[in-house]
Amino acid sequence: MPNKTNKISIVLPVYNEEAGIKNTIEVLENFVECQIETYEIIFVDDGSVDSSVDIIRHAQSQYENIRLVEFSRNFGHQLAITAGIRYAKGDAVVVMDADLQDPPSVIPNMIEKWQEGFDVVYGKRLIREGESFFKRFSAKAFYRVMRKVANVDIPLDTGDFRLMDRKVVDALSKLNEPEPFVRGLVSWVGFKQTAVTYERQERNAGVTKYPLTKMIRLASDGITSFSEIPLKIVNYTGFISIVAGIIYGLITIFTGISTLTFAISLMCVLSGMIMLALGIIGDYLYRTFDASKHRPQYVVSNSYGFNNHTGNIATIKKHHG
Structure with missing residues (x-):
């Protein structure tokens, strides 16, 4: 059963989320305060040019469980997730978006499945609120094409919102692909996996950071990574x-x-x-x-709230405990 000895890391990639990041922090802190497990919340700033970092830094003075990894520039959503799970210290790691479209209320259901013995518990979307018909249609089409062509079993209608056991995180941390397709890599490493269903919420503030061009790029990375x-x-x-x-x-x-x-x-x-x-x-x-080229996947300019952690292969210039 869940207990205080279980530490859960929540990883959230951030890119220009100043409009909603303060609300996200408040919602998450209210959520973890009511849970029996111990939580750390890791924000990975993917080269934001707004005040996202300042807001998160201010929140660190109020909440001791908040961590921040700051990229030197924009390296991409998937690499932000990669960095976050490398910094995570939890027995299990939850990856979710910073716009609250993935509701924290689903996390206890994921933990319950994890406690039953599953190593990966991914969120399966039943409804995608606040999204255009084109985005819903293109997303459904992409997942079904991937299911047909990929050489691993990638579940339908699932994004990066998922809980992963420590051994899964350790396996992922050893991989070093320049342009990772994280949800595909989670399927590739294997382990015992299951789903919990949920209704994806409308973005609470700001605009999507995944326009059509980035969606196409993500689809291309997924297909070329896992299919011949x-x-x-x-x-x-x-x-x-x-x-x-x-x-x-x-x-x-x-x-x-x-x-x-x-x-x-x-x-x-x-x-x-x-x-x-x-x-x-x-x-x-x-x-x-x-x-x-064997270049680092990303460069970290600053990290806050960690103790002697190097983020595996990431290049780090400064560290703040």
């Missing part, structure tokens, strides 16, 4: 191009009719296929090239 299907598509494209060329040649030979318009159209289609194939191959090659 796009490369197989390149092979199929080449085969189709060959067949189309043969058909065109036969039409020209046996009909004796000049099909200039058909030829031009065919050339345009084939050129497009070639460019698409080169783009797919280039994406995989870039990921290999990026990994070969």
